[in-house]
Amino acid sequence: MPKVGFLPNERTVDVKAGTTLLEASRKAGVAIRTRCGGNASCLMCKVHVGPGQGVLEPSAKESYKMGDWTKHHQRLACQTRVIGDAVVTLPEDPLKAAVRAKLEQLKKEKQEKDNDRWE
Ligand code: FES
Incomplete structure (x- = not known):
């Protein structure tokens, strides 16, 4: 059985071949946002799948929906x-x-104020 790991949750689950990543996430108790229930219409379930992972290439439907995003290892x-x-x-x-x-913006602004005070 293939193992699917989810980051940053660090959860792993065994699934049958052919299972979708959305189904695997549910089995692992990992929340992936979705509005369409898995019909490839909401595009909310985008995840990053790096090269060399054990998944099928994008289907024509997924490629159509995702366009160039699949080239950047983004998948539905x-x-x-x-x-x-x-x-x-x-x-x-x-x-x-x-x-x-x-928070990063506020921290940067505070550092700039502190630097101005000492100049
Ligand atoms: S769940 Fe809506 S596109 Fe995947």
């Missing part, structure tokens, strides 16, 4: 089928990413 979890061991990286939650970016 609902359309990507497992054929061997694979490691999948989930994107950062958009809200967490926004909060992290704001």
Whole structure:
């Protein structure tokens, strides 16, 4: 049975060949955002699958939906089928990413103020 690992959650699950990454994530208890229920229409289930992983090449439907994104190893979890061991990286939650970016901006502004004070 292929093993599918999910990062950054660091969870691994055994699945049957042919299982989608979305199904594997559910089995592993890893949340992947979805609105369409796996019909390749919402594009919310994008994940990063690096080269050499045990997944099938993108189908015509997935390639059509994703365009050039598949060249950057971005895949739709609902359309990507497992054929061997694979490691999948989930994107950062958009809200967490926004909060992290704001905190970095505030930290940078504070450092610039501190530097101005000493000049
Ligand atoms: S779940 Fe909507 S595109 Fe994959």
